[in-house]
Amino acid sequence: MSLSAARVLDLPASSFQPPAPPPQPKPLGAFRLIASLWRNPLECWAQDHFDKPIVIGGLPFAHVVLVSEPRAIEHVLLDNAGNYRKDSLQRRVLSAGLGHGLLSAEGEQWRVQRRTVAPVFARKTIMDFAPHMLAAAAALVARWRRQDGVSLDVAAAMTRLTLDVLERTIFSDGLGRAPEEFRLAMRTYFDTIGRIDPFDVLGLPPTVPRFAHWRVRSTLRFFEGAIDDIIATRRRRLAEEPDAVAKDILTLLLNALDPETGNRMAEIEVRSNILTFIAAGHETTANLLTWSLFLLSQAPAWRERVEAEAERELHAPPASLGERLVATRAVIDEAARLYPPIAAISRVALGPDELAGTKLKRGSLVVIAPYVLHRHRLLWRDPNTFDPTRFLGEARHAIDRYAYIPFGAGARTCIGSLFALQEATLVLASIVKNFRLDLAPGTAVWPLLRVTLRPANGLPMVITRRRAG
Ligand code: HEM
Structure with missing residues (x-):
């Protein structure tokens, strides 16, 4: 255990229970289930889901199994992963423009891409991105210094910041001729693909145009065309002056070679x-930061500890910060436990199988819900209490790998997890070092699941400058 971890271990456990919908006393019938899936899927979980390792049931037209037993989860995501594929709704929702990317690809196309792209997200490469992440955080701090005492939507600010980090790490030499138009098109694009289209739920084939996609077709064309222009320019530069080109994600992708072929x-x-x-990387990481800032605002002892840690450690070389910001990281891990940005993962069984004594048939839908798993009574002590000490020292090592899966697990585990955790840690430390954030008076915070898990109505907070600098 590092010295910094030992220093924070003497913290009193917080007794704060962050807001969450109370579980339904018994599983919902089909009609109420569909209504709550539409309103806020977090409200559909029943007490049984948080008490039992496996629960069968749910939708009338599908055999659905919610699995919260670590060995059964390991079986689905790792040992027998070949028997499962991502379900088609998830893939259809994401498919606009992403169809040939890592998140949506299946089979051999996925395997080749994953091994080709892996070095782009290797630990050493991610560490090299630390200065870009700190620079984006510094830009945010500079903007907020002009807004001392002001109430602003921290959720929106975090989304802007995570896009800034991706812009700096993917396209480090800029966005081409019309950067503002590019950013606007990017926002419109991601607003569109995140929405679940009724045609997707009904299972209409992709050849039937989706209304939302049709509405923003010209924006999509502009956005995709602008990326193609940036790629073409970069290819030219790589051919002409390979040593002068920045080693950002775009360069690494263009140079990536399949290690086998x-x-x-x-x-x-x-x-x-x-x-x-x-x-995959901007809204998820933005939500993780947003929840971390909310939780800190409700747990004064932890806020002071994280502030002190940031003051002490942030001057160290960027590459060493991951090891030094131990309390900051524990808060982020606890935020990802209580409010996992991807609250549920699903898979369809390609053939029969058995999970924790329950028989599955071909076509069964297996749901693994980090939100439920991370608050499960059989796996966690005081599951609904905010307590980052769970992630310090020995306690962290005692957590079952398959009981805590904010980034998934197995072959299709999040390729960007190191990137996201490093970014969240550096940004959170930079913010708390400079500002104290308090919930704006009269704000009621409530988690809402809309593709990612976010506070319904954003997160208005008053920002107060901590020091003259
Ligand atoms: C807090 C932030 C993030 C969270 C909570 C998160 C969560 C996840 C989860 C749960 C999965 C697995 C989905 C499944 O098995 O069905 C996943 C996959 C993925 N994530 Fe992340 N993610 C985050 C940030 C990022 C970032 C920053 C990137 C890239 C820059 C990224 C890229 C991907 C990709 C490409 C996949 C698909 C991997 C594959 O199928 O091989 N994610 N993510």
Whole structure:
């Protein structure tokens, strides 16, 4: 255990129970279930889901199994992963523009891409991105210094910040000729693909145009065209002056070679993966930061500890910060436990199987819900209490790998987890070092699941400058 971990271990456990919908006393019938899935899927969980390792039931037209037993989860995501694929609704919702990227690909196309892209997200490469992440945080701090005492929507600010980090790490030499138009198109694009279209729920084939996609078709064309222009310019520069080109994610993707065949990725795969990284990486990380800031505002002892840690450690070389910001990281891990940005993962069984004594047939839908798993009574002490000491020292090592899965697990585990955790840690430390954030008076915070888990109505907070600097 590091010295810094030992120093924070003497913290009193907080007794704060952050807001969450109370579980339904018994599983909902089909009609109420569909209504609550539409309103806020977090409200559909019943007490049984948080008490039992496996619960069968749910939708009238599908055999649905919610699994919260770590060995059964390991079986689905790792040992027998070949028997499961992502379900088609999840893939259809994401497919616009991302179809050839890592998140949506299946089978051999996925395998080749994953091994080709892996070095882009290796630990050493991510560490090299630390200065870009700190620079984006510094830009936020500079903006907020002009807004001392003001109430602003921290959820929106975090989304802007995570996009800034991706812009700096993917396209480090800029967004081409019309950066503001590019940013606007990017926001419109991601607003569109995140929505679940009724046609997708009904299972209409992809050839039937989706209303939302049709509405913003010209924006999408502009956005995708702008990325193609940036790629073409970068290819030219790489051919002409390879040593002068920044080693950002775009360069790394264009240079990436499949270690088995030596092949490069096709043009459309490079574009799809850039869109995928932005889609998978900005709202998720923004929510993680937003929840961390909310939780700290409700737990004064932890806030002071994290402030002191940031003051003490943030001057150290960027590459060493991950090891030093121990309390900050524990708060982030606890935020990801209580409010996992991806609250549920689902898979369809391709053939029969058995999970924790329950028989599955071909076509069964297996749901693994980090939100439920992370608050499960059989796996966690005081599951609904905010207590980052769970992630310090020995306690962290005692957590079952398959009981805590904010980034998934197995072959399809999040490729960007190191990136996201490093970014969240550096940004959170930079913010608390400079500002104290308090919930704006009269604000009631409530978690809402809309693709990612976010506070309904944003997170208005008053920002107060901590020191003259
Ligand atoms: C807090 C932030 C994040 C969370 C909570 C998160 C969560 C997840 C989860 C749960 C999965 C697995 C989904 C499944 O098994 O069905 C996943 C996959 C993925 N994530 Fe993340 N993610 C985050 C940030 C990022 C970032 C920053 C990037 C890229 C820059 C990224 C890129 C991806 C990709 C490409 C996949 C698909 C991997 C594959 O199928 O091989 N994610 N993420």
